[in-house]
Amino acid sequence: MQIIDVEALYLRLPNVEQRTNSSQDALIVKISTDAGIVGWGEVDSSPMIAKAVIEARYSHTQVCGLKELLVGQDPLDVAALFRRMYEGTLYGGREGVVIHAMAGCDLALWAIAGKALGVPVYRLLGGAHRDRIPLYSSNMFQFTAEASAERAKMALDAGYAAVKFGWEPFGRRARHDDHRPLPRSRRHRKPVWETRIWPSDRSVTSG
Numbered sequence: 001m002q003i004i005d006v007e008a009l010y011l012r013l014p015n016v017e018q019r020t021n022s023s024q025d026a027l028i029v030k031i032s033t034d035a036g037i038v039g040w041g042e043v044d045s046s047p048m049i050a051k052a053v054i055e056a057r058y059s060h061t062q063v064c065g066l067k068e069l070l071v072g073q074d075p076l077d078v079a080a081l082f083r084r085m086y087e088g089t090l091y092g093g094r095e096g097v098v099i100h101a102m103a104g105c106d107l108a109l110w111a112i113a114g115k116a117l118g119v120p121v122y123r124l125l126g127g128a129h130r131d132r133i134p135l136y137s138s139n140m141f142q143f144t145a146e147a148s149a150e151r152a153k154m155a156l157d158a159g160y161a162a163v164k165f166g167w168e169p170f171g172r173r174a175r176h177d178d179h180r181p182l183p184r185s186r187r188h189r190k191p192v193w194e195t196r197i198w199p200s201d202r203s204v205t206s207g
Contacts, residue, residue, distance in 0.1 A: 001116065003075050005032040006067040006105065008043075008051040020167040021140060027051055027101075031108040033075055037115050041107030045100035053089070053101040062090040066105055075112045082106055136162040 012025040027047035031039045043050040056065030069088045073081055085102045092098060114121040122128055137155035142148040148165065155163045 001033050001035045001037070001075060003031055003070050003073050004034050006030070006054060006070050007032075008054040008067075008101075010047050010051055012047075019140070027104065029054065029101075029104040029108045031070065031075065031105065031112060033112060035116070037075075037112050039075070039108035039111035039115070041104040041109075041111070043100050043104035045097050049097045050101040050104065053093075053098050054105070060091075062088065063092055064088040066101055070105065075109050076116060078106065078109045078113055081109060134161050136160055136164050138164050138166075140167045141165050 007030040009028040009030060010025070011028060016024045022044060025047050027043040027045070027050050029041040029043060031041075054066045056063075056068075058064045058068050066085050066089070069085050070081060073084070075081070082102065085105065086093070089098050089102075093102075110121045110124065113124055117124070137158070137160040139148075139151050139155065142151055152163045152165075
């Protein structure tokens with residue numbers, strides 16, 4: 001089995017707000033093989049820069065686009081291909097967006113391996129360490145304490161065991177203003193909002 005194509009597919013919402021919200025656009029990696037097996041990955045980075053990292057043409061042995069490094073290779077050699085991508089981008093890579101783009105390709109390669117071998121990818125990575133994983137809802141702080149409280153209540157009402165907040169507008173104002181809307185993670189602390197918004201066996205955290 002050989003890789004015959006690597007595609008970097010850019011997705012973007014019609015309207016992108018000036019917010020710290022990485023879900024407004026994305027880069028999806030599609031790796032196709034001559035056996036008809038396709039693997040998909042995602043790059044969480046600057047999508048258009050990561051796209052260029054994948055599609056760049058060969059310059060020299062340490063400056064090459066990831067697509068040219070992967071096409072023609074055996075997709076089941078996942079670890080060896082990661083090393084090939086790393087060494088083929090040494091001059092401009094080793095960290096940042098190049099590593100992000102490599103990770104998206106790596107995800108797609110593992111997906112191909114799982115499909116080709118007929119097993120879940122977690123078995124290829126050493127097997128399951130647990131059979132249940134608690135879920136939490138990840139949110140941006142809203143611009144008022146009341147709006148943040150409502151976002152937390154919606155998540156908990158939906159059944160999430162915990163809610164995490166981060167990013168803006170936290171850190172853009174005086175410290176005492178930032179502390180006012182923060183949900184408290186310790187159960188023995190009294191919440192800062194007038195109405196208690198979570199049961200005693202759940203938590204709201206910030207970070």
